[in-house]
Amino acid sequence: MSGGMWAEKYRPQTLDDMVNQSEIISRLKNFVKDRNLPHLLFVGPAGVGKTTSILALARDLYGPAYRSYILELNASDERGINVIREKVKNFARTASIASQVSFKILVMDEADSLTNAAQHALRRTMEIYTRTCRFCLIGKYSEIIIDPIQSRCSIFRFAPLSERDMKGWIRSIAKKEGVSLIEEGLVAIYEAAQGDLRKATNLLQAAAATQKDEVDDIVIYSVLGRVSPGKVRELLNMGLKGEFMEARKILRTLLIDEGLAADDIIRMIYSEIMRLSIPERWKVKLSDTLGEIDYRLTQGARPEIQLSALVANLALAGEEMDR
Amino acid sequence: MTEENQPWTARFRPKTLVELVGNERAVRQLETWVRSWEKGVPKQRAVFLYGPPGVGKTVSVLALANKLGYDVMEVNSSDYRTRKNLDSLIGRSIHQRFTITGRRRMILFDELEGVSGREDYGGIGAIAGIIKATEIPVVLIATSIRERWEDKFRPLRDISLHIKYNPVPFSQILMRLKVIVEELGISVDEEVLELLADLSEGDLRSTINDLEAVARGKTRVTMEDTQNLAQRDRKDYTPDALAKMFSAKTLRDARRVVSSAHISYDDLYNWIYENLPIVLDNPLDLVEGMNALARADIHQTRARRTQSYRLLKYMFNEMTGGVALARRNSEGLGLVKMARQKIAEQGFPPRDFTITETPDGVMIKPNRYLKNDWRRVNEAVRSMGAVWVRRGGCWNLPYFRSPQQVWRYRRTWQSRRRRRSLAARVAEKCHVSSHEAVAEVIPLLKVIFEEDPFMAGDIAGWLGLEDGEVKWLKT
Numbered sequence: 101m102s103g104g105m106w107a108e109k110y111r112p113q114t115l116d117d118m119v120n121q122s123e124i125i126s127r128l129k130n131f132v133k134d135r136n137l138p139h140l141l142f143v144g145p146a147g148v149g150k151t152t153s154i155l156a157l158a159r160d161l162y163g164p165a166y167r168s169y170i171l172e173l174n175a176s177d178e179r180g181i182n183v184i185r186e187k188v189k190n191f192a193r194t195a196s197i198a199s200q201v202s203f204k205i206l207v208m209d210e211a212d213s214l215t216n217a218a219q220h221a222l223r224r225t226m227e228i229y230t231r232t233c234r235f236c237l238i239g240k241y242s243e244i245i246i247d248p249i250q251s252r253c254s255i256f257r258f259a260p261l262s263e264r265d266m267k268g269w270i271r272s273i274a275k276k277e278g279v280s281l282i283e284e285g286l287v288a289i290y291e292a293a294q295g296d297l298r299k300a301t302n303l304l305q306a307a308a309a310t311q312k313d314e315v316d317d318i319v320i321y322s323v324l325g326r327v328s329p330g331k332v333r334e335l336l337n338m339g340l341k342g343e344f345m346e347a348r349k350i351l352r353t354l355l356i357d358e359g360l361a362a363d364d365i366i367r368m369i370y371s372e373i374m375r376l377s378i379p380e381r382w383k384v385k386l387s388d389t390l391g392e393i394d395y396r397l398t399q400g401a402r403p404e405i406q407l408s409a410l411v412a413n414l415a416l417a418g419e420e421m422d423r
Numbered sequence: 424m425t426e427e428n429q430p431w432t433a434r435f436r437p438k439t440l441v442e443l444v445g446n447e448r449a450v451r452q453l454e455t456w457v458r459s460w461e462k463g464v465p466k467q468r469a470v471f472l473y474g475p476p477g478v479g480k481t482v483s484v485l486a487l488a489n490k491l492g493y494d495v496m497e498v499n500s501s502d503y504r505t506r507k508n509l510d511s512l513i514g515r516s517i518h519q520r521f522t523i524t525g526r527r528r529m530i531l532f533d534e535l536e537g538v539s540g541r542e543d544y545g546g547i548g549a550i551a552g553i554i555k556a557t558e559i560p561v562v563l564i565a566t567s568i569r570e571r572w573e574d575k576f577r578p579l580r581d582i583s584l585h586i587k588y589n590p591v592p593f594s595q596i597l598m599r600l601k602v603i604v605e606e607l608g609i610s611v612d613e614e615v616l617e618l619l620a621d622l623s624e625g626d627l628r629s630t631i632n633d634l635e636a637v638a639r640g641k642t643r644v645t646m647e648d649t650q651n652l653a654q655r656d657r658k659d660y661t662p663d664a665l666a667k668m669f670s671a672k673t674l675r676d677a678r679r680v681v682s683s684a685h686i687s688y689d690d691l692y693n694w695i696y697e698n699l700p701i702v703l704d705n706p707l708d709l710v711e712g713m714n715a716l717a718r719a720d721i722h723q724t725r726a727r728r729t730q731s732y733r734l735l736k737y738m739f740n741e742m743t744g745g746v747a748l749a750r751r752n753s754e755g756l757g758l759v760k761m762a763r764q765k766i767a768e769q770g771f772p773p774r775d776f777t778i779t780e781t782p783d784g785v786m787i788k789p790n791r792y793l794k795n796d797w798r799r800v801n802e803a804v805r806s807m808g809a810v811w812v813r814r815g816g817c818w819n820l821p822y823f824r825s826p827q828q829v830w831r832y833r834r835t836w837q838s839r840r841r842r843r844s845l846a847a848r849v850a851e852k853c854h855v856s857s858h859e860a861v862a863e864v865i866p867l868l869k870v871i872f873e874e875d876p877f878m879a880g881d882i883a884g885w886l887g888l889e890d891g892e893v894k895w896l897k898t
Contacts, residue, residue: 306867
């Protein structure tokens, strides 16, 4: 069976296909029935169905040609307030030509990475073009969205997927694709993905590519070892052992050869630190250091230097643990 | 020396004004000022040319002097520029407007940024004195007229005419490279020339150096040949300055590297970062040194953000003194140890190699004929930065290596460009941001493309990938 990335192939197409977030889905269905929408603000962790919900809603609302009535922007890619202003305005000001729906939908993903200035510009745009366009803002944290925008939106909080829902979903994909996934493999996927269904699905697909027989936890870990979070763990281990030169080499691979953004690396380091078996006191200490570095990077500091300093400091943690 | 044997920077150094590239306005201004001396001593007796290295400041003075029939008395950083020495060097000649053969005369003080406060004591004051008394044109040259951290040129600034030289534009550098390549009769791919011009940052001289590095002795040059380019150490004297810095016992001695390394402080910073773990081989020292370097980074960020360049001195203190004085428990350069370890890892007994320190670094000399093992050893020691010296029959591991992240960026530029275009495609198809595509999706795609050609083909079709992108994902 073919069809590209499984995460897309099995993305629910309509609101009826959605298996979780049932309360949110039933409210969204009412909007479709009324053929009307408020501005929406979807908040919640990654891979729990925020983007899927709005795409499914659009399909239910406009039918198969829904693509022409919806514009997806990603705030973290569309840098600069001017780009946003122009693209948003151009899309928002022209009226919908769908007979029964009078508005189009603009989806702004990762809206919590918009600057304050951009959010204020957006707020005015939302007001001016309400007649022809509805906004669906998506983000992880609602706190970062300015109050005036929050007060103009219906807020939907997406809960992390339950272990049962997530495992059930992955199991069903594995079955449809003919992957023999055993329980140990499923548990490993669940733990690595931490409630992120897209991540889990991609991981399953990569594991299936490497192993034609049985996919167990060892297969999953070997795939994880080959992608960035696995390398981040190696980086931390080298740091703890005091192997600075080796650690720096890995850091450079991540930053330069793999082109990861510094804040992605920080995010991965953070979650790896939380999982390390080091004294709890050190977790707090390292989290504090990481917070300092994270702030420094927002101020324009050099990522490689700041992360190298963190790695050097890990040696102290490692030494104390040896004692 | 025949023309062919000359370094290309000398061979293609402009001898006449017509051959000069860039800074036309500055040169015109300079000519007007020199010509004004024909009507007697003008109000401003000195001209101060300033601008980045390699844009033609010195060359334009020499070419102009040639054209107008001047003899040039040149004083540069190879001369001690103390008050006493300058007086004996220049002496009364500032009152003699013509040579015995009847040619006009002028004085050129070149590379003034290298005048140091201590070794060249009183130098700047002496030059100011010369300007006030001179009856012949005095030309001053420095990379900057107002140094950010110590305003030593102030006495000269007030009594001279300032002419600014700018970096040579990309297009003009590219054109000049094409002319040179044509004259040499070698075929160099257009994209190589573009890369060189791009890396030049307006410094024509260093670009010609780089061209020579990749093209000397070849008849055809492709992108392949540029791989080693950045590994070349363009400034030979930087390692010496670094060695002094790392062994400094006072902040003041360590700080001196900022002016003596003759590279920008950003480059210097990268050099220090690159070599710090080699020098600080004790983890405690390393932590302290690395923290100092990170603090230096912060000070620089603040200086830039607030445009308060006086804050840079704090950066300099941290990156030099902070690093050098962190060295308390470290044994030394640790390179011998590193080399021994590398050799041992390859499974050779210690008696097979002599590993000793030399003035340039560490020598790794095989004590027996290695035959087929040579390649393996070479690969291992090259990863530390050692190079095989055929004449000596040994490897040399230099004390300090040039910043690696720079050439790594250059080596991987094509791959990074490919990743960017791929990320945009994945972002659109998978409804994620492109940085998420890079962090989360592409690494898994690489696993799939390496392992399962069938699934890979399916995904390639779905994403609409080109052959080049598929190939990139497979490697």
